[in-house]
Amino acid sequence: MFLSHSDSHGPSWGVAIGARFVAGADLLGGRHRGLRSVLEAGALREAAADAARCLQEGRCRAMPDTLLPTIPDPAHVFCAGLNYAAHAAETGRSSPTVPRIFLRAASSLVGHGAPLLRPAVSDCFDYEGELAVIIGSRAAHVPEERAMDHVAGYTLFMDGSIRDWQEISTTLGKNFVGTGALGPGLVPAWEVPDWRRLALTTRLNGRVVQTATLDRMIHGIPALHRMAEPDDPPCCPAM
Template sequence: MKLVSFVQGQRQGYGAVKDGGIVDLSARLGPDGATIKDCLAHALGLAAAEVARTSADLALDEVTLLPPVPVPDKILCIGVNYADHAAEMGRAPPPYPTVFTRFADTLVGHGGALVRPGNSKDFDYEGELAVVIGRTARHVRAADAMAHVAGYACFQDASVRDFQRHTSQFIPGKNFPGTGGFGPWLVTADEVADPHALTLVTRVGGVERQRGRTADMIFKIPALIAYLSSFTTLRPGDVIATGTPAGVAAGRTLPPWLIPGDSVEVEIEQIGLLRNHVSQEG
C-alpha cells in the first residue's frame, strides 16, 4: 500500500492511494486505526483488506498532502552514510553511525514549500531514503531489525550549511522550520523486496544533481535500527533518514545553493517521487 496523510478543508486524515484516488482509512478503521501511527502499529492488515474491497473516496487533487507521518515522535537522521558523500565533504567514513535529530516542524509534504531562511543563503539539497518504524524496537539485533519496519518514503534533508558548520553538532543546520521534505507517501515494506537495491535521484529545476544506490550505504538499515534502538526506543511512526549520496551543493567548487523558485525532486525507484518548491522566509 501507499499510505498518505492529508488535509481536506478543515479535516485531517490518512488513507491509501488507489486508482488515482484515496481510500479514506481514518474514517473506516475505528480505534485501532484512529491515526496513521495506530494503523502502522495495529491495523496494517485491516487497512489492506479495506483497500482491497473499497473504491477511492477522494481524488488526490481534492486534498493537500501532509508528510506521511505528520508528527513523528522521533526523526533520526544519519549523516555521511555514503562513502562518496563523505569524501566530497572531506570526511572519513565514520566508525559508528553519525546521528542527529530533526524536529517535526521541519517537515513538509509533497508539493509543499521548502523555506530558505532569512539569515542564510547556504541552502542545500539532500535526497534520502526514509525508513518508517512499525513495531516498537528496543535493543533489537540487526538480524531481527527488518521486522520492525513499516515502510519507506522519499526524504529531502535540506540543510542550512553555514549553521550546520558552526560546531561539530549538525542540529542547528537541520532544524529550520519547513526544510525537510517527506513523502509523497509511505510505501509499505511488503512492496519493496530489497530496500538496499534502489536507485535514488535528486533533481533541481529538472537537472540531475545526485544519483546513488542504496546498496552503497555504509551502515545498512538493520545496522541502523540495531544501533539506534541500543540507546533509544523506536516507536511506530518514528522516521530514520538514512543519508545522502554524493552530489550535494556543498561538495562543489561553486555551490549551486537552492534559491526561491527552484523545484526540487527526490525520486527513488519502487517508492515514488517527492517534489517541493523553494520559497523565501518572509
C-alpha cells in the same frame, strides 16, 4: 501508498491506489485519525485489504489537495549523516565507523508538494535526497538480523540543510522550520522485497544532481535501526 493529508476536520490519512483514494474515515471502522495510530495498532495490512475492498465497491474519493509529512506527528526523526562514502569524501571527511546520528524536529518538515522555506539568516540552502525508513513496531534491543521485521515501509525525504549553520551545529543546520519534505506517502515494506536494490535520484529543475543505490550505504538499514528508538518513525538514513 498510505498518505497523510489535511481535511475539514484536521490531519487525516488514507490509501492511494493508482489515481483513486480511499479515506481513512472509511477504513478500519474509522477508528484511526492518523497513520501513526494505524502503525501503533499493527493494522497496516488490514488497512490495505480494507482499502482494496472499498475500491471494488466504488467507495473512493478524490485525491487530497494538501499532503502532510507521511508521519505528521513522529516522536523522533533520527537521521544518519555521512552514510555514503562518496558524500563523506566530497566533504573532506573520513567515513564514520559508527553511525553519526542526529535528530530533526517535526516542525522542520512539510508534506510533498509544499514549498520549502529558506531561512532569512542564510543563503546556503542545500538539498540532500534521502530514503526514509518508517518503523512500525516496538523492538527494543532487537538483533540486526531481525531488525527488518519491524520496518513498516519507506518514503522519500528531502533533507534540506542550511550549510553555514550546519558548520556551527548539525542540529541548528538541519532544524529550521519547513526546510525538509517527507513524502508523498508510505510504501509498505511488503512491496519492497530488497531495500538494497532501491536507487535514489535527486533532480533540481529537471537536472540530475544526486544518484545512489542503497547498497552503497556505509551502515545499512538494520544497523541504523538499532541506533534509533524502534517505535518512533521515521528513521532517515542520510547521504
